[in-house]
Amino acid sequence: MSSYRVALVGATGAVGTEMLRQLHKRGFPASEVVPFASERSAGRPLDGTNGPVRALVPGADISGFDLALFSAGGSRSREWAPRFRDAGAVVVDNSSAWRMDPEVPLVVTEVNPEALDAHRGIVANPNCTTMVCMLPLKALDRAFGLEAIVPTSFQAAGGAGQKGMDELYAQFPALLADREQLVVDGEAARGKVSHAVHEDTLAMNVVPLLGTLNDQGYTDEELKLQNESRKILGLPDLRVSPTCVRVPVMVGHAVEIRAQFRDAVDVASAREVLEGFPGMVLDDLPTPLAYAGRDEVAVGRLRADLADPQALNLFVVGDNLLKGAALNTVQIAEVLHERGLVRAAQPARA
Amino acid sequence: MSSYRVALVGATGAVGTEMLRQLHKRGFPASEVVPFASERSAGRPLDGTNGPVRALVPGADISGFDLALFSAGGSRSREWAPRFRDAGAVVVDNSSAWRMDPEVPLVVTEVNPEALDAHRGIVANPNCTTMVCMLPLKALDRAFGLEAIVPTSFQAAGGAGQKGMDELYAQFPALLADREQLVVDGEAARGKVSHAVHEDTLAMNVVPLLGTLNDQGYTDEELKLQNESRKILGLPDLRVSPTCVRVPVMVGHAVEIRAQFRDAVDVASAREVLEGFPGMVLDDLPTPLAYAGRDEVAVGRLRADLADPQALNLFVVGDNLLKGAALNTVQIAEVLHERGLVRAAQPARA
Numbered sequence: 001m002s003s004y005r006v007a008l009v010g011a012t013g014a015v016g017t018e019m020l021r022q023l024h025k026r027g028f029p030a031s032e033v034v035p036f037a038s039e040r041s042a043g044r045p046l047d048g049t050n051g052p053v054r055a056l057v058p059g060a061d062i063s064g065f066d067l068a069l070f071s072a073g074g075s076r077s078r079e080w081a082p083r084f085r086d087a088g089a090v091v092v093d094n095s096s097a098w099r100m101d102p103e104v105p106l107v108v109t110e111v112n113p114e115a116l117d118a119h120r121g122i123v124a125n126p127n128c129t130t131m132v133c134m135l136p137l138k139a140l141d142r143a144f145g146l147e148a149i150v151p152t153s154f155q156a157a158g159g160a161g162q163k164g165m166d167e168l169y170a171q172f173p174a175l176l177a178d179r180e181q182l183v184v185d186g187e188a189a190r191g192k193v194s195h196a197v198h199e200d201t202l203a204m205n206v207v208p209l210l211g212t213l214n215d216q217g218y219t220d221e222e223l224k225l226q227n228e229s230r231k232i233l234g235l236p237d238l239r240v241s242p243t244c245v246r247v248p249v250m251v252g253h254a255v256e257i258r259a260q261f262r263d264a265v266d267v268a269s270a271r272e273v274l275e276g277f278p279g280m281v282l283d284d285l286p287t288p289l290a291y292a293g294r295d296e297v298a299v300g301r302l303r304a305d306l307a308d309p310q311a312l313n314l315f316v317v318g319d320n321l322l323k324g325a326a327l328n329t330v331q332i333a334e335v336l337h338e339r340g341l342v343r344a345a346q347p348a349r350a
Numbered sequence: 351m352s353s354y355r356v357a358l359v360g361a362t363g364a365v366g367t368e369m370l371r372q373l374h375k376r377g378f379p380a381s382e383v384v385p386f387a388s389e390r391s392a393g394r395p396l397d398g399t400n401g402p403v404r405a406l407v408p409g410a411d412i413s414g415f416d417l418a419l420f421s422a423g424g425s426r427s428r429e430w431a432p433r434f435r436d437a438g439a440v441v442v443d444n445s446s447a448w449r450m451d452p453e454v455p456l457v458v459t460e461v462n463p464e465a466l467d468a469h470r471g472i473v474a475n476p477n478c479t480t481m482v483c484m485l486p487l488k489a490l491d492r493a494f495g496l497e498a499i500v501p502t503s504f505q506a507a508g509g510a511g512q513k514g515m516d517e518l519y520a521q522f523p524a525l526l527a528d529r530e531q532l533v534v535d536g537e538a539a540r541g542k543v544s545h546a547v548h549e550d551t552l553a554m555n556v557v558p559l560l561g562t563l564n565d566q567g568y569t570d571e572e573l574k575l576q577n578e579s580r581k582i583l584g585l586p587d588l589r590v591s592p593t594c595v596r597v598p599v600m601v602g603h604a605v606e607i608r609a610q611f612r613d614a615v616d617v618a619s620a621r622e623v624l625e626g627f628p629g630m631v632l633d634d635l636p637t638p639l640a641y642a643g644r645d646e647v648a649v650g651r652l653r654a655d656l657a658d659p660q661a662l663n664l665f666v667v668g669d670n671l672l673k674g675a676a677l678n679t680v681q682i683a684e685v686l687h688e689r690g691l692v693r694a695a696q697p698a699r700a
Contacts, residue, residue: 148657150500150591150608152502152593152606154504154556154595154597158533165533169526169529172522172526176519176522179519179600182600182601182639182642183508183515183600183601183642183643183671184642184643185642185643186601186602186638186639186640186641186642186643186644187639187640187641187642187643187644189639189642190637190639190640199635200635200637200640201637201639204598204599204600204639205599205637205638205639205640206504206597206599206604206637206638206639207635207637208604208606208635208636208637208650208651208665209635209651216653216654216656217617217651217652217653217654218653218656226656239656239657239658240656240657241500241608241655241656241657241658241661241663242656243502243606243608243651243663243665245504245606245665247504247556247597247598248554248597248598248599249554249555249556249598250529250532250533250554251532251533251536252536254556254558256502256558256593256595258500258591258593267567285549285550285557285558285559286558287540287550287551287555287556287557287558288536288555288556289532289536289537289539289540289551289554289555290536290537290540290550290555291536291537292532292533292534292535292536292537292539293533293534293535293536293537294536294537300558301558301559301567301593302567303566303567303568304566304567305591306566306568306576306589306590306591306592307498307589307590307591308589308591311591313591313593315558315593315595321533
C-alpha cells in the first residue's frame with residue numbers, strides 16, 4: 001500500500017492547521033508530514049508533524065516529497081509550487097495563484113474529480129466562497145442546464161485567515177460597551193476600533209467590499225466567483241452577477257443564489273437532485289454558525305422564483321476552513337491517491 | 351399658522367420613541383403630542399409629550415386629534431386606525447395592516463408624495479427594508495425604466511423593534527466567552543443562547559428567515575418587498591426575486607440589489623441621477639453601522655452588470671428606525687401639513 005511523504009506549506013496558519021487535522025482525522029496514508037512556514041515560525045515543534053517547522057527560504061531542502069499541500073498565500077505559491085513540483089511532488093495549492101492557469105485543474109472533489117487525471121504537477125483548490133456554491137449548482141446544472149447566477153455572499157471573517165478572525169473578535173468589547181451609541185451614532189462607534197484586515201469595522205456591521213476593486217467596480221473576490229465557477233462547472237458562458245460581502249461571523253460562509261436554467265424548473269425535482277448529491281445536506285434553515293466545524297455544505301430556502309419559471313433561489317452555507325479550504329485540499333489528495341496520480345506527475349513545459 | 355393635536359400610538363416602542371424625537375427635532379407644528387401605548391405602560395410620564403401615557407383600551411378618549419402616528423403593530427392598527435380616522439384624525443400607520451389596501455396611499459416622501467392627495471384618512475408607511483430600496487430605484491426607474499430586481503437583504507435586529515435588539519445584544523457574552531467553540535463546534539455555541547424574536551441564534555451568525563413562510567417558500571417579509579415596491583413605484587408588473595436575511599447588526603438595514611432596465615444603462619449616467627435625488631447620498635463603501643442614526647439612505651458599490659448591459663448592481667444602506675420608519679412617518683405628516691391635507695380627511699366608505 002502507498003504511503004506518502006507530505007510537505008505542509010503554511011502549516012501554522014488557520015487553513016494549514018486544519019489541513020493537518022484533516023490528514024490525521026481522515027487517515028490519509030502519509031508516512032511523514034513535514035511542516036513549512038515563514039522564518040518567523042521556523043524551529044517550532046508542531047504536534048502531529050515530523051517537525052520542527054522548516055523555514056521556506058532559498059536553499060530549503062524540499063526534495064523527496066510526494067505531495068505538497070500549500071496554504072501560504074499567492075506570492076509564495078507562485079514562487080514555491082513549481083520548485084516542489086520540479087523536485088517531484090504533486091502540489092495541491094489553496095491560493096488563487098494557479099486557479100485560472102489552463103494547465104492547472106481546479107477541483108471540487110464531488111463536482112469535477114475527473115479534471116485531476118490531466119494534472120501536470122500542480123492542482124488548485126477553489127476560493128472558499130465559490131467552493132460552497134459548486135455542490136448545489138453542479139447538481140442543478142445536471143438536471144436543468146445552468147445559464148446564469150446572481151450570487152450574494154455573506155462571508156465570515158475566517159475567510160481572511162487567523163488574522164481576519166483576530167480582528168473581528170477584538171472589536172467586540174469596545175463596540176458592545178456602549179449599546180446606545182450603536183443605535184444613535186453608529187459612525188462614532190465605528191471609529192472606536194481599528195481595522196487592517198477587513199475594509200471597515202466588521203463587528204456589529206456588514207462590509208460590502210472584500211479584496212481589490214478593478215476599474216469596473218468589481219473586486220477580485222467577486223471575479224473569482226465568476227471565473228472559477230465557469231471553470232469548475234465547465235460552463236464558459238455562465239452569466240454571473242456577483243456581490244461579495246463580509247459579515248461578523250467567525251467561520252462559515254453563506255451565499256444566497258438566484259439561479260436561472262435552460263429548462264423550466266420545479267422545487268420538488270430540484271430537491272430530489274440536491275438530496276442525492278454527495279457532501280451536501282438539505283436544511284430548512286441553514287446558518288453559518290450551525291455549520292462551523294462541519295464537513296457538509298448545507299442548502300436551504302429553496303424556492304421557485306416569483307418572476308421566472310426557469311429560476312430558483314437558494315441559500316447555501318459551508319465552513320470556509322473545511323469544505324471551503326482544508327477539507328477539499330485533503331480530499332483532492334485522497335482522489336490523487338485513489339487514482340494513482342500522486343507519483344504520475346508530469347513536469348510542466350518550461 | 352396651523353398647529354395640530356397629535357396622537358402618538360405605540361409611543362414607548364423603538365419606533366414610537368424615535369417618532370417623538372423626530373417631531374421635536376424637525377419642529378413639526380404640534381400644539382400637543384399625546385402618547386398612547388398598551389395598558390402596561392399607562393400612567394407613565396413621557397418626556398416631550400403631553401403625557402402621561404394613555405392606555406389604548408375600549409373607551410379611551412381618542413377625540414379631537416388632527417393626526418395620529420401609529421407604530422403599535424398590525425392588529426392594533428387594524429382595530430384602532432379606523433377609530434382615530436372616524437374621530438377626525440388623519441392616521442399615518444407604520445404597520446403592515448393597511449399598506450396594500452387600494453384606498454390607502456403607501457408613501458415614501460421623496461418618491462411618491464403625490465399619492466397623499468387622494469388619502470381617505472389612513473396613510474401607510476412602507477416596510478423598512480422596502481423603504482431604503484425605493485429612493486435609488488425611483489431615481490433609476492425614471493432614467494432607464496425599471497423592469498426587474500433581485501434584492502438580497504442584510505437586515506438589522508432593530509427591524510424587529512426593541513425586543514429584536516435586546517435579544518441580539520444579550521446573546522454576545524455567552525458566545526464570545528468561548529472563541530474556539532465558534533470555530534470548531536458552532537452548533538454547540540448556537541445552542542448556548544435562547545431566541546424567541548429571531549428565528550435562530552443571531553449573534554455571530556446570519557439567519558436567512560424573517561417572518562412567516564407561505565406555501566411557496568417565501569416569507570411575508572419577502573413578499574412585502576415585491577408588493578410594496580410595485581405599489582410605491584407604480585410598476586404593477588415589476589419582477590421581484592426577494593431574499594430577506596437577518597444579520598447581527600443593531601440598527602441599519604442593507605440591501606444588495608441587482609436591477610434590470612428596459613434601456614441600456616451606464617454607470618456614469620446612473621451615478622448622475624442618483625446624486626440628484628433627495629434624501630440619498632453616494633458613498634463608495636456604505637455600511638449599516640456608519641449610517642445608524644443618520645437620516646440619509648446611502649448607495650454604493652454601483653456596478654454595471656457583468657452579464658447584462660441593461661442591468662446594474664448596487665448596495666443600499668439606511669437606518670431602519672429613521673428613514674426606514676419614524677423619519678418617513680414624520681415626513682409624511684409634514685407633506686400632509688404643507689399640502690393642507692391634515693384636516694381634509696374624507697371619511698372612508700363604510
